[in-house]
Amino acid sequence: MTKRLNSSLKPIEDVFSFWDVMTPDERNFIQNTYTVQHYRKNEVIQMEGDIPTHLMVLASGKVKVYKTGFGNHPQIVRMLKPGENFGYRAIIANEPNSTTVTAFEASSVYMISGEIFLSILRHNNAFCYRFLEEMSFDLAESDARTVNLTQKHIRGRLAESLLFLKENYGVEEDGATISIYLSREDLANLSNMTTSNAIRTLASFVNDEMIAMDGRKLKIIDEERLRKTSKLG
Amino acid sequence: MTKRLNSSLKPIEDVFSFWDVMTPDERNFIQNTYTVQHYRKNEVIQMEGDIPTHLMVLASGKVKVYKTGFGNHPQIVRMLKPGENFGYRAIIANEPNSTTVTAFEASSVYMISGEIFLSILRHNNAFCYRFLEEMSFDLAESDARTVNLTQKHIRGRLAESLLFLKENYGVEEDGATISIYLSREDLANLSNMTTSNAIRTLASFVNDEMIAMDGRKLKIIDEERLRKTSKLG
C-alpha cells in the first residue's frame, strides 16, 4: 500500500510549479537532494516557533496553516492544496516559523533544503521573482482576511468560508458537494467563531436552503444567496 | 515655506533604503525619472481599486494604509514612517490597489515609475531579494494582526495598538509621549473598535494609571502593565 502510494506520487518536477524557471543545474541539484515525507491525518508538519529548515511543496493531500492565539484558540490563515509551497516565509525572513502546519488528511510533502532554496533565490532572478509574485498575492489575501474576519458577522464569515472552500478545492462530480470534508471545529477555526456557532449557523443555512448537509459533506445549493450572505451578513 | 520644505527634503538616495543594491545605471535612471509629490493632511495618496502606477517611498510625514470594509468601515492595515515603501504590491501582483493610502500629516513621497520598478526587479537579483524579504516580514505581520484583532478583547487590542505606535514612531524627548498624534477615530480604526469604545477604553487606561492623556498626546507611563493588558485583555 505504501509502495503504491509512493509510486503513484507525482514527481517533483510536475508538482513544484516553479520548476520551469530553474536552470538544468539547479534542477539536478534539487533532484539529488530533495526528500519526501508522508504525514498521517492530523499529524503536525511544521510547528510555530521552530526554526525552519525546508521549503516544502505539498505533493498530495490537504493541509491547514494556522496560528495559535490566546487561550490556545487556533486561527487558520491558509489552506493548501497539492502544488502549493509553504514553510519558506520564515526561511526568507530568517525567523522562527510564525505558523503551525497540520495535515487535514494523509499528505505527502517534498522537502527542499532551506540553504539550497536560499541559494537559488539569490542566484536565479526569475525564481526569486516568482516567489515575490506569490507573496504579493498572499499578502493581499491576508489583509483581506483581516477585514473579513473583523467586520463581517457570523453568517457572513461562514458563507465566505464555504465559498472559499469551494473555490479552493472544487466540487465533487455532482457539481455541488465541496471537495474537502472539514470538522465543524476546523470550519469554526477558519471562520473565527466557536464550534457551536459553526454548527448552529450551518443548520440555519440548511434551513434557508442555501446548502445541504450530510455529515461533513457540504453541498452548496444556492450559491447566489450564499454570496449575498457573505457580503451583507 | 514650500521651498524650504523642498530643500530640507532628504534626497532619494538617502530615503530609499534599497539604494545600496542598485547598479550605477539603475540609480541614474531613477535619479532622472523620479518625481516628488507633496500631500496635505488627510489627502488621499492612493485609492483602493485604482490601477497602480508607481512604487512610492515615503520621504517625510506619516501615512496610513487601510482597507474599506462593509458599511464604509475602514481597517488600518499598516502605518508608515519615512523610508518605507508602498504601492508596490499591486504592481507586482498586476492587480488594482487593494488598499487606500492617506496622509496623517503633511507628507512627501518619492514616486518611481512602475515599469522601471518592474524592470529593475527583473534584472537585479539582489534588489528583487530585498523586496522578497520585506514582503516576508509584512506577511507575518498581517497574519499576526488577523489573530490579534479577532481574538483579543477590546482592552487588549487598544493596548496592542499603543505599544505598536510607540515602537513604530518612538517617543518625544520626555521618553513617554508617543510621537504620533492620532484622532480617536483613527485609533479605533487601527484597533477594530468603535470611536466611543476607543475613547472609553483610553479613559479606563488613564484611570488605571497605565497611560496619561493630554488631548491627542498619549503618554505611556506603565509599559509593563500595558504589555500585560495587551496579552491578557
Added chain:
DNA sequence: GTAAATTTGTGCTGTAAAACATTGTTTTCA
C-alpha cells in the same frame, strides 16, 4: 464488537461591545 473518545447538536445564560443619542469642546474657515 464493545467501550472509550471524539464529534455533533441544542438550549440557556451572561456579557462584551456595537448602536444610538446627547452634550460639551476644540478647530476651521468665511
Added chain:
DNA sequence: TGAAAACAATGTTTTACAGCACAAATTTAC
C-alpha cells in the same frame, strides 16, 4: 469673530456571540 464642522466624552439600550452544560451520534481503539 462667530457659525459650522469636526472631534471628544459619556450615558443608555440592544444584540450578537461566547461560554457552558449536556445529550446524541459517530468514530476510534483495543
